[in-house]
Each structure stands twice: as structure tokens, then as C-alpha cells.
Amino acid sequence: MDKYNLEQMVKDVARGDEAAYRKLLETSAKLVRGYLLSKINGPMRADVEDIVQEILLSVHLKYHSYDHSLPYLPWLRTIAHHKMIDAWRKRKITETVPFDDFMTETVADTGSQSTDTDAALTLERLMGELPEKQQKVVRLARIDGKSMAEIAKEMMISVADVKVTLHRAIKKLAANVKEGSAHAHG
Numbered sequence: 315m316d317k318y319n320l321e322q323m324v325k326d327v328a329r330g331d332e333a334a335y336r337k338l339l340e341t342s343a344k345l346v347r348g349y350l351l352s353k354i355n356g357p358m359r360a361d362v363e364d365i366v367q368e369i370l371l372s373v374h375l376k377y378h379s380y381d382h383s384l385p386y387l388p389w390l391r392t393i394a395h396h397k398m399i400d401a402w403r404k405r406k407i408t409e410t411v412p413f414d415d416f417m418t419e420t421v422a423d424t425g426s427q428s429t430d431t432d433a434a435l436t437l438e439r440l441m442g443e444l445p446e447k448q449q450k451v452v453r454l455a456r457i458d459g460k461s462m463a464e465i466a467k468e469m470m471i472s473v474a475d476v477k478v479t480l481h482r483a484i485k486k487l488a489a490n491v492k493e494g495s496a497h498a499h500g
Contacts, residue, residue, distance in 0.1 A: 320338075320341060320386060320387065321385065321386060323337055323338045323341065324338065324382060324386045325382070327377075328382045338386075339370060339373065339374065342369075342370065342373055342390055343366055343370055345390065346365075346366050346369050346370075346390070346394050347362065347363075347366050349394070350362045350365060350366065350398070357477075358401075358405060360455070360462060360477060360480065361401065361405070361461075363455070363456050363459070364401075364459055364461075365397060365398065365401045367459055368397050368400075368401070369393055369394050369397045372393050372397060373390065373393055376393065440487050440490050441453075441487075443486075443490060444483055444486060444487070447469075447479055448479055448480075448482060448483035448486070449483070450469065451465060451469070451476055451479045451480050451483060452480065452483045452484070452487075454468065454469075455476075455480055462476045462477055462480075
């Protein structure tokens with residue numbers, strides 16, 4: 315994905331192309347997620363998907379106010395930057411991370427050949443390979459968007475247990491994806 319293709323999507327959206335709008339949101343999610351994952355470590359890393367969803371919701375709600383004569387990336391960067399600051403404030407984190415190189419670092423990393431639909435189907439199959447507890451934690455955290463504390467309360471386990479379970483589940487999913495990819499290309 316390069317800047318030209320992204321700007322072409324914006325033009326297609328302006329002409330009323332709904333498929334281009336979905337693709338623009340998917341691409342925006344990849345850009346924002348890639349950036350956040352490259353900058354966030356520690357306990358807040360478990361909140362990356364929540365932050366991505368907040369950013370996408372803002373993009374969706376504010377898209378009508380976007381001036382299509384201006385580049386899309388700086389507009390996305392501004393929303394992402396403000397949502398990141400909001401997340402830090404909510405979690406009482408005072409360290410700042412500049413968003414200045416946001417697009418330079420991430421635009422080249424979004425050229426994946428698989429579609430999000432294919433990925434969702436693959437993820438559903440891979441989720442079935444996880445133990446029930448891991449499946450539940452992943453669904454609550456990544457699909458339902460619940461916080462670690464909410465999941466712990468609902469499942470009647472400690473927050474630390476939720477974090478460990480989520481970490482192990484994601485690690486297993488990644489290993490299974492890598493193993494599946496090796497078999498597909500081997």
C-alpha cells in the first residue's frame with residue numbers, strides 16, 4: 315500500500331464507492347495498529363486493539379467533516395494522535411510518543427495479499443484450536459473489546475491470569491499461523 319493508492323481510495327469514497335470506504339477503514343486500521351504495536355510496550359500493549367477501535371470509530375463518525383481536497387494521512391494521523399493521548403490520560407501515562415513518522419513507518423507494511431474476510435475465516439478456524447479458556451479471553455478482549463479487569467470479573471479469575479491467558483493464546487495463534495503459512499508455501 316502506498317500513499318497514492320490510499321488517496322485513490324479516498325477519491326473513490328468521495329464518489330460514493332462503499333467497497334472503497336470499507337477498504338479505506340481496513341487500511342486505516344492496519345496503519346494505526348502497526349504504528350501502535352511498534353511504539354507501545356508493557357501492560358498498555360494489551361489495550362492496542364481498544365485504541366485502534368476508538369480511532370476507527372472516530373474516523374467513521376468524523377469522515378463527513380473530512381475535506382477531500384486535503385491529504386488523508388495527516389487527517390488520520392491527527393485523530394490517531396489525539397486518541398493515543400486520550401488513552402494515555404485515561405491510564406494515567408505521561409510519556410509521549412511522536413506520531414510524526416506515522417505514515418513513513420507504516421504505509422509500506424500494509425501490502426498484504428490476503429483480505430480481512432479471509433483473515434477472519436482463518437482466525438475463526440485457528441480460534442477453534444485454542445483451549446476454551448483462551449478462546450473466551452480472546453473473544454472478550456479482542457472482539458467484545460472488554461478491559462482486562464472486566465474479563466477478570468466476568469470469568470472470576472485474576473487480571474494477571476487474564477493477561478497471561480491472552481498472551482499465551484495470541485502466541486499460540488501466531489505459531490499456528492506461521493506453521494500454516496510454512497505448510498502452504500512448502
